[in-house]
Structure formats: C-alpha cells, structure tokens
Amino acid sequence: MRGKGEQLSILNWYNRKATIMKKVILTLSLMAIILGFAGLDLWYTNRHYTKTHDNLVELSHSITEHSDNVANPNTIYLAKKTNDEWESGKKYLMMLVNHNVIRLVDEKMVSLLEQVESNNYLDATVSAKGLISYVKDLREENYPLLRNIL
Numbered sequence: 001m002r003g004k005g006e007q008l009s010i011l012n013w014y015n016r017k018a019t020i021m022k023k024v025i026l027t028l029s030l031m032a033i034i035l036g037f038a039g040l041d042l043w044y045t046n047r048h049y050t051k052t053h054d055n056l057v058e059l060s061h062s063i064t065e066h067s068d069n070v071a072n073p074n075t076i077y078l079a080k081k082t083n084d085e086w087e088s089g090k091k092y093l094m095m096l097v098n099h100n101v102i103r104l105v106d107e108k109m110v111s112l113l114e115q116v117e118s119n120n121y122l123d124a125t126v127s128a129k130g131l132i133s134y135v136k137d138l139r140e141e142n143y144p145l146l147r148n149i150l
Helices: 004-065 073-096 099-117 121-141
Strands: none
Touching: 004 073, 004 099, 004 121, 073 099, 099 121
C-alpha cells in the first residue's frame, strides 16, 4: 500500500502534467488561429492584386487598340471599372498592407482615369504599363519568400 505522502506526490505529478498539456494545447490553438489569419491575408491581397492586374491589362489593350481615340466609351468604362474595383478593396488593403503603397497606387489610378478621359494616349499608355508592373510587383512581394525578407 502506498502512503498518503506518496499518493499526494503522484497526484501533484499528474496535475503538473495536465497543466503543461493545457498550455501546449492553448499555444498550438493560438498559433493555428494566427496562421489562419495570415493565410486569409495572403489570399485576400493576392486575389485583389490579381483582379486589379487583370483589369489593368484589359484597359491597356483597349488604350492601345483605340490609340486614335482613347476617350471612347469602352475604354472609359474599363478605366472606371478598374478604378471602382480598386476603391472597393482599398479600405481592407489599408489594414493589411503599408498604407503608403496603397496611396501611391490610388494616386496613379486616378491619374490614369483622368488621362483616359482627356484622350491623352501617350500618358495613358505609360501610366497603364507602369501600374501593371507595379501591381505585379506588389503581388509577388506579398508572399513571404526569402528574397522578400533579406
């Protein structure tokens, strides 16, 4: 038979093990939640950048096709659509990405829309190509790669 002191030490040992296991489970649960939010952040920003990139490519093709009249209804529609879709996701991106980057893209989007509406082919082409390249780089920088960390 075990003595009373020996039973207490075994009980204390089990309590300590249970406390450690609770802490491990809590830590792993919190890490899973954090990784889930990080994955959601990557998914949302990549989806938004991809949609913006695709819209800009379509707009750039329309500008090139209508070089003699950039301010045609189709190109103006595409420019407004691209700008509106950018604006719709901008408020969430401001929470997830450096706000200076978002403001820069926002400023270039407004300039591109005005250049299209004012029938300025050369400036609209340059702005569209620059925005395409910039948004593509933003999309690539979004992923945590070794080249982005160093």
